[in-house]
Amino acid sequence: MIKKYKLDYESPIGIIEIIGTEEAITSILFSEESKKKNLLQAETPKALIQCYKELDEYFKGCRKDFTFAYQFEGTDFQKTVWNALTKIPYGKTGSYKNIALSIENEKAVRAVGSANGKNKLSIVIPCHRIIGSTGKLTGYAGGLWRKEWLLKHERDFKRDITIFVQHNNGLRHI
Template sequence: MTQIYKLDYESPIGVIEIVGTHEAIRSILFSEESKKVNFRQPETPPVLVECYNQLDEYFQGHRYEFTFSYQCAGTEFQKTVWSALTEIPYAKTGSYKDIAVSIGKEKAVRAVGSANGKNKLSIVIPCHRIIGSNGKLTGYAGGLWRKEWLLEHEKNMVNKNLNG
């Protein structure tokens, strides 16, 4: 049986629970907790610590891509959608239709939306970068206010780095 570990990161928009094994991160989800519950322990695997550090760099505006090992549990279609999501550049947005077209399934817009909603690797697989074809914010498991914050954060970091 694979040992599962948890580590919480206190972000500016709430506690994020990192779950993983010695090999890879399995989920990064916003917690309902208002404070950290899962602290770094001597047995916390390095991959969880690296994820924590990279999230911290992201929120500080110093990281645009993630390099730690993660595993996506889902159908082949879901994994294809999630992989396509990682192609949306930092501070840019796309739509379900854009993703459907990019994976060669232009009629599967609703299925893409469903797969997007099942993403368990928040921020790293950037489902927050998906907006409606009309330019409006669409649903986000972490809450629309968090999605809006993340998009603004990325835009502000790009502008800050261009101008500073």
């Protein structure tokens, strides 16, 4: 049996429990704990430390892509859906139908929804970017209030980058 380690990250929207092995992260899920239980230890693997740092950068608005090693734990279909989720750009949204079409299985909308709900790598596999085809927010395991916060955070950060780029190119933002 492969040993798993835990490390908690205190985000602006609650404690996030990071679980992984020496080599990769296997789970990033919101906890209902009010304070961190799994603290940095001498034996905490580098994979968990890197994930922690990158989540911190994400929440500070300094990171939109993740580089740490992670490992999916699911069926082949779920892995296909989760890979498709990573193609939704930062600050943008998609729907179950968009994902079903992208995996060339347009009749699998409900199965895509089910796979989306079983994603254990929150934020990194951006299931929070999936909204209803009508534009309304749909279910999120971490709670709709967190989903709304994450989408706003990404929209705000994306806008800040645009303003910064315009400023550096000598363009004025009005």
